[in-house]
Amino acid sequence: MAQNYLTMPGVTEKKKIKINYPLIFLLLPGLMVFLLFTIYPIVKLLIMSFFDWQLGLEQKSVFVGFKNYLQVITDPICRKAIANTFVYALVTVPSQIVLGLCVAVLIHSTKRGKITFRVLYYLPVITSWVIAALVFKYIFNNEGFLNYLLCDLLQLTENYIPWLDRPATGLFVAELLGIWKGIGWNMVVFLAALQGVPVELYEAASIDGSGKIKQFFYITLPSIKNTILFALVMLSIGAFNVFTSIQLMTGGHPAHQTEVALTWMYYKAFAARDFGYAAAFSYILAMIITLITMMLFKYFPNDHTRRIEKLT
Amino acid sequence: MKTAKKYKLLVYLILIFGVVITSTPMLYLISTSLRPNGSLYEYPPKLWPDKLTFENYRYVLFKVDFYRSFLNSLFVAITTVLLAAFIASSLAFCLARFDFPGKNLLFAAIMATMIIPGMTLIIPQFELAVTFKLVNKLGGLIPFYIAWVIPFSTFMIKGYIEGIPADFDEAIYMDGGNAFTVYRTIILPLASPSIAAVSIFNFLTVWEEYPWALTVLNDLEKRTLPITISGFFGQHNFTLWGYVFAMSVISLLPVIICFLFFQKYFISGLSSGAINH
Numbered sequence: 001m002a003q004n005y006l007t008m009p010g011v012t013e014k015k016k017i018k019i020n021y022p023l024i025f026l027l028l029p030g031l032m033v034f035l036l037f038t039i040y041p042i043v044k045l046l047i048m049s050f051f052d053w054q055l056g057l058e059q060k061s062v063f064v065g066f067k068n069y070l071q072v073i074t075d076p077i078c079r080k081a082i083a084n085t086f087v088y089a090l091v092t093v094p095s096q097i098v099l100g101l102c103v104a105v106l107i108h109s110t111k112r113g114k115i116t117f118r119v120l121y122y123l124p125v126i127t128s129w130v131i132a133a134l135v136f137k138y139i140f141n142n143e144g145f146l147n148y149l150l151c152d153l154l155q156l157t158e159n160y161i162p163w164l165d166r167p168a169t170g171l172f173v174a175e176l177l178g179i180w181k182g183i184g185w186n187m188v189v190f191l192a193a194l195q196g197v198p199v200e201l202y203e204a205a206s207i208d209g210s211g212k213i214k215q216f217f218y219i220t221l222p223s224i225k226n227t228i229l230f231a232l233v234m235l236s237i238g239a240f241n242v243f244t245s246i247q248l249m250t251g252g253h254p255a256h257q258t259e260v261a262l263t264w265m266y267y268k269a270f271a272a273r274d275f276g277y278a279a280a281f282s283y284i285l286a287m288i289i290t291l292i293t294m295m296l297f298k299y300f301p302n303d304h305t306r307r308i309e310k311l312t
Numbered sequence: 313m314k315t316a317k318k319y320k321l322l323v324y325l326i327l328i329f330g331v332v333i334t335s336t337p338m339l340y341l342i343s344t345s346l347r348p349n350g351s352l353y354e355y356p357p358k359l360w361p362d363k364l365t366f367e368n369y370r371y372v373l374f375k376v377d378f379y380r381s382f383l384n385s386l387f388v389a390i391t392t393v394l395l396a397a398f399i400a401s402s403l404a405f406c407l408a409r410f411d412f413p414g415k416n417l418l419f420a421a422i423m424a425t426m427i428i429p430g431m432t433l434i435i436p437q438f439e440l441a442v443t444f445k446l447v448n449k450l451g452g453l454i455p456f457y458i459a460w461v462i463p464f465s466t467f468m469i470k471g472y473i474e475g476i477p478a479d480f481d482e483a484i485y486m487d488g489g490n491a492f493t494v495y496r497t498i499i500l501p502l503a504s505p506s507i508a509a510v511s512i513f514n515f516l517t518v519w520e521e522y523p524w525a526l527t528v529l530n531d532l533e534k535r536t537l538p539i540t541i542s543g544f545f546g547q548h549n550f551t552l553w554g555y556v557f558a559m560s561v562i563s564l565l566p567v568i569i570c571f572l573f574f575q576k577y578f579i580s581g582l583s584s585g586a587i588n589h
Contacts, residue, residue, distance in 0.1 A: 124334055127338065130520065
């Protein structure tokens with residue numbers, strides 16, 4: 001469909017290239033913003049990662065080769081931060097998909113109240129990370145409501161649990177927040193996919209006498225496989241973007257044990273002012289997430305939907 | 313038929329139970345914003361206070377310069393959304409309809425930048441902000457926010473434009489129009505649903521943006537909402553949760569209103585992204 005209007009038709013015969021100025025006028029703003037504020041920083045970051053970078057003092061920055069990368073790889077806290085990020089992803093991504101899909105299937109099966117439920121389940125998604133983090137911090141505080149509920153009211157625990165002051169529970173609260181905030185998005189995405197599954201398939205299955213659960217695994221799941229892959233990719237990327245919740249709830253404490261990749265990068269850059277290290281770490285991080293995305297696409301053959309399309 | 317009815321009832325019960333669980337944090341936020349500040353650590357804590365008061369709202373609205381943060385956020389969000397809508401839609405139009413050298417490379421680069429966490433670029437972007445003297449300026453947020461939202465916006469709008477028949481363009485070219493005429497008379501009106509959907513997402517993204525604003529803004533009177541709300545912690549020895557949550561509720565209002573009004577666009581925007589893949 002795309003046609004070549006950069007050179008006007010007819011003009012090329014005279015071997016004279018006439019530039020399509022309106023096109024350039026349309027292309028330039030986006031191109032400039034993209035090149036200057038995204039591509040240039042990517043290149044600059046690579047350069048920084050090989051220097052003992054002094055912010056704003058380019059001439060004083062010393063070239064150090066791979067020293068920053070070595071430091072990143074051998075740093076135990078960095079490893080902890082990456083491990084925490086992986087744990088966060090492994091806990092939140094499947095939970096969000098499963099819970100979001102469950103809610104979507106249930107809403108899809110109802111006749112009344114679809115829109116109301118959709119709105120109510122979507123509200124956590126539009127709540128900002130800052131506000132969500134503060135509310136969770138308040139609930140999981142030592143003197144917060146949850147400890148009162150668990151300890152004093154239900155007497156399930158003997159003492160108040162310092163949720164946010166311990167590494168494992170601190171991360172757990174952040175994961176809980178991530179899942180809580182993500183269910184609605186998955187629900188909407190899966191609802192749209194469910195609406196695309198041909199009703200005839202279910203009708204045929206019902207005639208054959210297969211139950212609802214069997215239908216879910218043999219019709220619904222294969223039909224929405226592409227959407228699951230889409231969610232998997234988007235959520236994995238999202239898990240590597242986690243920052244605000246950790247920053248505001250635990251701040252990486254105690255002793256950097258609840259640090260995730262981006263909070264550690266931010267700390268190294270703007271608190272420790274070790275910009276070279278942070279740049280090298282950023283590059284390693286970007287490479288990890290790119291690899292994960294590529295692997296997801298590779299090991300997730302999406303030919304199932306095509307097969308179903310052929311059937312119908 | 314009895315089992316079918318029971319099954320339906322069960323579905324509704326599960327759904328309502330889920331709503332109760334997921335909305336508890338929000339209800340707690342609202343209830344805390346409505347109780348007097350002194351009783352925040354009362355024992356036993358209550359999910360809903362006995363006595364409701366607007367004391368926190370009064371304080372936040374009239375005693376501190378909270379309104380300024382609200383206006384700052386509004387200014388940054390609206391400017392970013394409008395500029396991004398034009399820039400992304402024209403870029404999407406070029407990518408969808410024309411061939412030019414480096415086009416495939418440009419599109420691949422745009423897609424690739426959607427994978428990388430935006431925050432990893434914060435150091436060189438901060439240096440860029442220093443160079444352009446954009447640090448500690450409200451307007452300094454905008455170009456970076458635009459750059460941030462352009463890849464996703466362009467990708468979404470491009471997909472939509474490709475669904476618009478090129479015959480319309482042809483008619484304009486026949487009449488002697490140029491690419492700009494086509495963009496103005498065909499693409500902008502016909503692609504407006506996708507531009508609207510993308511703009512709503514962009515508004516939310518900018519409205520709640522935290523790390524970049526935290527890094528760039530210093531002065532109290534230049535802060536945006538997320539910075540003011542989270543920064544209220546450091547200012548006092550003990551956190552005045554009532555004030556913090558009253559501010560939170562006020563800052564959520566535009567988002568919720570926006571969501572309820574444009575619900576359709578939210579859903580269509582998300583769905584088309586999910587199904588195109």
